Amino acid sequence: MSAAPGRIRALFLGDPQAGRVVPPSGFTAHLTLFASGAMAFLAVFALALSLASGRLADRWADELAKSATLRITAPAGQRAAQTDAALEILRQTPGVASARALSAEEQAALLAPWLGADIPMDDLPVPQLIEVIEGEPGYDGAGLRLRLGAEVPGAVLDDHTRWRRPLVEAANSLRRLGWVSIALIAGAMAAMITLAANAALAANAQVIEVLRLVGARDRYIAGAFIRRFTLRALIGAGVGVALGMIGVALLPEASEEGGFLTGLGFRGVGWLWVLLVPVLGAAVAFAATWRAATRRLKELT
């Protein structure tokens, strides 16, 4: 077992002469280059999709966890009393980490984008907002609502969860879908390279026979094919990734209005993932050719 990395290294580096003993084979070379290029191109987009929906899911989940809002709509005279009552209830509710009534300035700041900066807040029937931070585990929303309904008639609990949770789930499944696509792409690439390798092995049956006759080991013969296909896959995938990255770069910049669709680019560590695509392609080609060659060689004397 301990010899395996060395053996793989030898298989990949081998001796340069071994490359010459197998004649260059036209169409399998092109097939491999094209297939790995196309697959890498697709993988870049699947990866971009997966990473972007992951970011989205994380952000939404974060916001979700952060807060719910309690809105108290009551006549001016009762507002303070109801606010205090609601705060008291929240303090007693298990699963609520903290609750805080927003100050008049904070409320004004929230409204400023809509109504302008210098609105006379006191003249407006603006409800009092209470920010509720959920603990771990969360509170029982229905129970809280029942209690508020009985004791604080003007209170409405708006816990965002209602409409955002499905969105987070959608984003999460989109992320999973991206990874599944990458796995499928790798599988399809393995299948195509297996076909190409088998075609090359069959086309070179005579060569392989001569090599066996003069004392070549299976490892040597397989190595010549493996090196060739791995290298081609690496080159093809490299070109595919470069084109895919250009494609992603041409997408519009991330923006608030565009939301999800414009956030498809790679950020930070995302770029490292992209660079892994050609490596993954080469690894797939290595494994596929290895399997095809070992199988094929066993059938020959």
Add this chain to the structure above:
Amino acid sequence: MIELDNVAYSYGGGELLSDVSVRLTPGSFHFLTGPSGAGKTTLLKLVYGALMPTAGSVRAFGADLRGLDRDQTALLRRKIGVVHQDCRFLDHLPVAENIALPLTVSGRDLAAESANLGELMAWVGLRERADALPPELSGGERQRAALARAVIMSPELIVADEPTGNVDWEMSQRLLQLLVELNRMGKTVLIASHDLALIRAAKNHVQARVLRISNRRLQLAGADL
């Protein structure tokens, strides 16, 4: 060196060879003869492990060939130089690289062996043709290239299947001379040939035993040759 014990072989139909027992001792020189289709090539393949006997056993260099795995078979072939009846070459590589192929596949340093290779090519008279591709060679050149490839690893045993198959008398004498020289250097030689005139001529130069396949059996041919 090579021991066949009660070997039988069949390609699936009736038995082609039955009850074949023979020993090749180190330094010996054997001819194997018999009519076309008698099974000469088959018997040679049994000797170098390309075929496994359907009965009996073949031992080479002390090991039973049946017990060898694929890697060990490859290693065995480096110890036996084979001239194939149809001289298989890699047609996309020049003659010199074809002759050096056994060195290449066994991972030898070609640069270190280049003097050796040059000498060997001169010995078989192919120095001028080093860069030619195999399909460009004449029949005799192919046979000499095949012989050179068979001996480049300095094997102890040389097995040649019709090495003079498609060459004229003069060239066949030259090829035979090369094999006799190898035998004088101590190599064990086994040649399959249906060319009785060649065998008779060889007997003037070398102490050779002649084995003949007839009626599926292997016999030692006597003075009737």
